[in-house]
Amino acid sequence: MKTYVQVGLGGRHRMFRQALTGRHFEWARLKAVCDSNPGRLAIAKSQAEEEGGVPVAAYEAADFERMLADIKPDCVIVTTPDWTHDDYIVRALEAGCDVLTEKPLTIDAARLQRIIDTQRKTGGVVTVTFNYRFTPPRTQLKELLEAGTIGEVTGITFDWNLDRRHGADYFRRWHREKKKSGGLEVHKSTHHFDLVNWWLGSVPETVYATGGRRFYKPDTAERMGLSGRAPRCRDCRVNNCGFRLDMNEIENLKRLYLDCEEHDGYFRDRCVFAADIDIEDTYRVQAQYRNGAVLNYTLVAFAAWEGYAITFYGTEGTLTHSYVENSTINGANLAVRRAEQVKTTLSRFGEELQAIEVWKGKGEHGGGDPLMLDMLFDPASAAEDRWRRLADFRAGGWSILTGIAANRSLIEKAPVTVADLVNGLEVPPDLQPAAGGKP
Ligand SMILES: NC(=O)c1ccc[n+]([C@@H]2O[C@H](COP(=O)([O-])OP(=O)(O)OC[C@H]3O[C@@H](n4cnc5c(N)ncnc54)[C@H](O)[C@@H]3O)[C@@H](O)[C@H]2O)c1
The missing domain is CATH 3.30.360.10 (Dihydrodipicolinate Reductase; domain 2)
Structure with missing residues (x-):
């Protein structure tokens, strides 16, 4: 049985959690969860324990290394926001773990280089979940x-x-x-x-x-007659914009985001026409x-x-x-x-x-999510993949x-040569022609 911990417990967390507490429980076990928001951390821990019927440890983001030292997981699942992926991937690899990360792998060339270099140094397996x-x-x-x-x-x-x-x-x-x-x-x-x-x-x-x-800019809102907008839907008196997100009306959004705002000021309902x-x-x-x-x-x-x-x-x-x-x-x-x-x-x-x-x-995702989860977590499914879907x-x-x-x-208003952006990124077999030839 492989052991997992998951960092980042927002909207995308659920799919992985339920795979590990449900269908794949026998061979893939969620041991701990981690997040910077104590509210979402408590929710994820209690949902995971209720679904799986076994204890799941909870760690705040500041205790990520302690979690890895305590639990010694085989693999870290990264479902934090994009700009934090590289940091968790690198720290997990340095601790000797494999990584399963949500897309995008990261957001810029410097961060990508850091991942390439650390993976080469540690030899850990970093899987990107391209559902x-x-x-x-x-x-x-x-x-x-x-x-x-x-x-x-x-x-x-x-x-x-x-x-x-x-x-x-x-x-x-x-x-x-x-x-x-x-x-x-x-x-x-x-x-x-x-x-x-x-x-x-x-x-x-x-x-x-x-x-x-x-x-999605202020001019459009003005053209639509939407004057007097507030920075977020919750405080906005313009009710006819067609883009209003009322988190009070959607139970899961209320519980995950509105009720957890007090910890980190993460507003899920900011105005889509904002200037910034x-x-x-x-x-x-x-x-x-x-x-x-x-x-x-x-x-x-x-x-x-x-x-x-x-x-x-x-x-x-x-x-x-x-x-x-x-x-x-x-x-x-x-x-x-x-x-x-x-x-x-x-x-x-x-x-x-x-x-x-x-x-x-x-x-979900046209049937892509369940098939991918089988391939990721079920050793029998992973054995055969003639389309080379795991990335x-x-x-x-x-x-x-x-x-x-x-x-x-x-920015440059000119073509960019991709090879100039990073060093040492190989072309894997899934991005090469099946029968050989030039990738
Ligand atoms: N493959 C897909 O179809 C798909 C779909 C949705 C989201 N995603 C990806 O999943 C990831 C998460 O998206 P989401 O919509 O769940 O985001 P989200 O904002 O709903 O959740 C992110 C969670 O990470 C936590 N977090 C933020 N910074 C942190 C840090 N430094 N350390 C620890 N925890 C931190 C937040 O508190 C929150 O609980 C993103 O990378 C996104 O691209 C993929």
């Missing part, structure tokens, strides 16, 4: 591409829409500060750039980005890959629908895929449930257009390098 790879229709694309269905992939267009419910949520709290999240280019697009790297079996060479904050937001809500990234493929990617965080559309151009044909997703608010335990629409179409030169029967999944810090690193380069490109 999107496990969503069955996306795994199916990997299968189709790797089988050579459209020949060699030479280009991808990829448009990702966050709607005004899910997208707005990144503008309420720490994600809205670039120094805490790396912007959506890193925080959110790490998923998408990882998918591209993995689908292509290659890594980015040059990146050019354009974009800005076009919607410094992340982009609209951007386009063009990238050239080592294998010669080109990418044209757009993200908009205030779209009318949630989901994405993608086209792969190959030497033997074209593969298109679109996914209208459910819109969620992280930590709220509720999603706007509508029928998801997933469509994949294959057109090969000289043949009729073909609708592909799409692989289906069940559970380590190297894939985590390559996925954020596109976003880090995009951030630099936005």
